[in-house]
Amino acid sequence: MLRNREIQLYMLVFIAITLTAIVAAIVLFSAHVALFVFVTAAILILCSLLFTKWRYNEIAKLSGYLRRITSGDYSLDLRDNHEGELSILKSDIYKVTLKLSEHSSLLQQDKVKLTNAISDISHQLKTPLTSMMVMADLLGDTKLEDSKRVEFTENIRVQLERIEWLVSSLLKLSKMDAGTVPFKKDTVYVAELVERAIQPVLVPMDVKQLTLHITGDKEVSFIGDFNWSTEALINIFKNCVEHTEDSGEISISFSENTLFTQIIISDNGKGIPKEDLPYIFKRFYKGKNAGEESIGIGLAMAYSIIKSQQGDFEVRSEISKGTQFFIKFYKRVI
Known part of the structure; x- marks a missing residue:
């Protein structure tokens, strides 16, 4: 402590003041008064040194705490019930x-999520890549029949489209997670939204001879992003078509009130098991009734898009009775 420059300067000033006071006491009063001044000054210097030493010890403890914190020990509790600058500093x-500690916990969770995501992506890419490698080797056979060559080439094209869709979906999800997607705030008419979103699934619906029912006022609307909302509905429609048996039905209804705009999409397909419902919005989750080609990312993307627009997404389902998707876009209150 005495090696510190500020303490040395402090002691020199204190001693100079004390000597000046002693000399003045001898000249103006007597030696007894000078002795009293000396003793008093000595006691004050000693008390000051003891107090300063105590403060330096406390500061040294805080420095030790900070070193432990920087090394990753967040279990320290420095709080006390006293008043003063040191107590405020401890708090x-x-x-x-x-x-x-919270940031460290979040970073650890992000690392786990990243590890799981990489594992899931690797698993999803492994199957089509392996399939394409096998078929590429077969295509190298000069004796391969033309019909088989066409079949393998078409299969490779389908697998490439699947990989392209997966990569594209993951990029979109990563942008939403990072908050870099600029969602527009336009007036979206639900009738136009449904008409646009249903187009990509009309062919598979026709193949399975599914019946489509659409009910709702053309003036029903909400504030959101038309293109991203279309993306969300496409994924929901694909899920309905995939899980509805031939000659089944898909119903779409929409309405609007003073609080929210609601879209209800229903099918009379296989339904979702009760134990799968809490996890259907989890990425790469595949329920018991999921098809072999299912990746488990469509509903996760739809959920992220709707939630990013301050919407609400709920699913109700019963085995063999079908599934209902409830989407709500709440009105903005100023």
């Missing part, structure tokens, strides 16, 4: 420690 350090 502030404790608050910072809590924030660092």
